[in-house]
Amino acid sequence: MALARTWSVGLVGVRGALVEVEVDLAPGVPTVVLVGLPDAVVRQSVDRVRAAVVNSGHDFPLRRVTIGLSPAAMPKQGSGFDLALAVAVLAAVGVVPAERVRELVLLGELGLDGSLRTVRGVLPAALAAARAGHRQVVVPAGNADEAALVEGVEVLAAETLGQVVAHLAGGTAIPVHERASAAPEPPGPDLADVVGQTAGRRAVEVAAAGGHHLFLTGPPGAGKTMLAERLPGLLPPLDERAAMEVTAIASVAGTLPPGAPLVRRPTFESPHHSATMAALVGGGSGQIRPGALCRAHLGVLFLDEAPEFPRAVLDTLRQPLERGEVTIHRANGSATFPCRAQLVLAANPCPCASAAGDTACTCSPLERRRYQARLSGPLLDRIDLRVTLPAVSRAAWLDGVAPPESTQVVARRVRAAREAAAARLAGTGLTLNSAVPGRLLRERWPVPRRALALAERALERGSLSVRGFDRVLRVAWTLADLAGLGTPGPDQIAEALGMRLSRAAA
Structure with missing residues (x-):
C-alpha cells in the first residue's frame, strides 16, 4: 500500500481554508475514487490530472486510486486542486519523494498537456497557508505576483507540471519568485471636467470626506454620472491592510487587473439596471461569488438609472449597507463578504427624462410619483446626501471663465477632513463620520x-x-x-x- 499527502486551499467566501489531499494506492481494478464533497469541476479534475501526468512523461498508476480531500464536510469547488492531486498521485507511486510534498501547498489548474493555468483566489489561499504555518507555496506563473504579496511565504512560480516534478525530484530547482514592482496606475477621471454644478461638486466632496451615501437627481446631461465616476479619485489611496482586503476580493471575483497585483485605488462598480439580486449582493448556483456590492468594498457602488432596478433588488442593499457585510446562505453552506462601500444613486426626475426639465415634461403628477416611488423610503432613509442637479446652463457651458477645481485640489481637502475626523474619533475604532x-x-x-x-x-x-x-x-x-x-x-x-x-x- 502506498500513501502520500500534500496540501491545497479551498475558498469559503473571500477566505481560504486549508485542504489536505491524500492519495492511497491499493491493489484492485484500476479506478479512481474521489471523496470529500467535490463539486462537478473537482470531479472532472481526475481526467485532467490523468492526461496531464501522462503528457508530462509519467505513468498514471493502474491500481485502485483513492483520493481524499479533508476536511470532508467542507464543499470543494473549482479547478485549483488539480496540481495538488497530480503531485500527490506521483508522490504515492514514488516519482517524487513523499516527504518533500508533505508540507507543501500547491495551487493551479492543469491543462491536458501538463501546463499550469491561473486560478482565482490565490491571494486568500496564500494568506491561509501562511496562517496555518506553511512556508512554501507552488502557484502558476500568472498568479506569482499575487501570491508574493503575503509576507513569510516562499512562492514557487511554475509553468508546467513537469517543472514542478523536476523540482521536487531533485532536478532543476524552481527559484523563489520575487514580486516585480507594480507599474504606476493611470490617472482616473478629473473633477475639472465637470462644468458648473456647484451643488453637485460640493456633494461629492462631502460624500468623499465623510464616507456618506449620495443620491443625485436631475435631467439627462446634468452631470450625474460624471460626478459619480470622479468620486473614487477624491478618496484617499488604500492603506496596506485595506489594499489586501480589496485585492483578495478582486482575486476571488476574477477581476484583478493584470500587472497590478495589489489594488491601491478605491474601486468603482457600476452594474447595469438589469442586474439580478445575486449579481448585486453575491451568490450563484455553484460556488458563492461576491457581487458588485462586495467588489465595491472600500470604494463606490454606483447605480445609474436607479428607479429602473427592480425594487426588491434595491431593497436587498438595506441591511448590508448598515452592517458593512453580507452573508449569503445556500443549501450546502454560507459565505460572508465585506461590503463597506459608498452607495451613489442617480435618477431622472420622471420617466420622460426631458433634458429641458419641468418646462418640457410630458409626465402627469401621478406618473412622476410612481416613478419616484420605485425607490423605497427605508432605502432612501439610509442616504445621507440627496442633491437635485439643475440642467447645465449655456453660460456655464460656453462662457465659463474660471477653470473648475481639479480632483487633486479637492482630494487634498478631503484628506485633511478625514484626518481631522480620525483624530476626533481616536479610540472608538471608527474613522469616518458616516459610521x-x-x-x-x-x-x-x-x-x-x-x-x-x-x-x-x-x-x-x-x-x-x-x-x-x-x-x-x-x-x-x-x-x-x-x-x-x-x-x-x-x-x-x-x-x-x-x-x-x-x-x-x-
Whole structure:
C-alpha cells in the first residue's frame, strides 16, 4: 500500500481554508475514487490530472486510486486542486519523494498537456497557508505576483507540471519568485471636467470626506454620472491592510487587473439596471461569488438609472449597507463578504427624462410619483446626501471663465477632513463620520442647541425621521471638518439639512 499527502486551499467566501489531499494506492481494478464533497469541476479534475501526468512523461498508476480531500464536510469547488492531486498521485507511486510534498501547498489548474493555468483566489489561499504555518507555496506563473504579496511565504512560480516534478525530484530547482514592482496606475477621471454644478461638486466632496451615501437627481446631461465616476479619485489611496482586503476580493471575483497585483485605488462598480439580486449582493448556483456590492468594498457602488432596478433588488442593499457585510446562505453552506462601500444613486426626475426639465415634461403628477416611488423610503432613509442637479446652463457651458477645481485640489481637502475626523474619533475604532452611531455622536460630541434649531423643527414637522436627524448631524460634522471647525455651527447644520431634504423640496 502506498500513501502520500500534500496540501491545497479551498475558498469559503473571500477566505481560504486549508485542504489536505491524500492519495492511497491499493491493489484492485484500476479506478479512481474521489471523496470529500467535490463539486462537478473537482470531479472532472481526475481526467485532467490523468492526461496531464501522462503528457508530462509519467505513468498514471493502474491500481485502485483513492483520493481524499479533508476536511470532508467542507464543499470543494473549482479547478485549483488539480496540481495538488497530480503531485500527490506521483508522490504515492514514488516519482517524487513523499516527504518533500508533505508540507507543501500547491495551487493551479492543469491543462491536458501538463501546463499550469491561473486560478482565482490565490491571494486568500496564500494568506491561509501562511496562517496555518506553511512556508512554501507552488502557484502558476500568472498568479506569482499575487501570491508574493503575503509576507513569510516562499512562492514557487511554475509553468508546467513537469517543472514542478523536476523540482521536487531533485532536478532543476524552481527559484523563489520575487514580486516585480507594480507599474504606476493611470490617472482616473478629473473633477475639472465637470462644468458648473456647484451643488453637485460640493456633494461629492462631502460624500468623499465623510464616507456618506449620495443620491443625485436631475435631467439627462446634468452631470450625474460624471460626478459619480470622479468620486473614487477624491478618496484617499488604500492603506496596506485595506489594499489586501480589496485585492483578495478582486482575486476571488476574477477581476484583478493584470500587472497590478495589489489594488491601491478605491474601486468603482457600476452594474447595469438589469442586474439580478445575486449579481448585486453575491451568490450563484455553484460556488458563492461576491457581487458588485462586495467588489465595491472600500470604494463606490454606483447605480445609474436607479428607479429602473427592480425594487426588491434595491431593497436587498438595506441591511448590508448598515452592517458593512453580507452573508449569503445556500443549501450546502454560507459565505460572508465585506461590503463597506459608498452607495451613489442617480435618477431622472420622471420617466420622460426631458433634458429641458419641468418646462418640457410630458409626465402627469401621478406618473412622476410612481416613478419616484420605485425607490423605497427605508432605502432612501439610509442616504445621507440627496442633491437635485439643475440642467447645465449655456453660460456655464460656453462662457465659463474660471477653470473648475481639479480632483487633486479637492482630494487634498478631503484628506485633511478625514484626518481631522480620525483624530476626533481616536479610540472608538471608527474613522469616518458616516459610521458613528447616533447615540455616541449625541453623547460624546454634543452640538449646541442653538445650532440645531432648524433640524429640530424639521424633526417636529415630520420632514426628518430620528435616523435622518442623526444623519444630518454626521454630515454637519463632515462639513465642520472640511471647514476646519471644532464643532458644527448653524451654517453647517443648515447646509446638511438642505442636502438631506433637497429631493423632498424638488
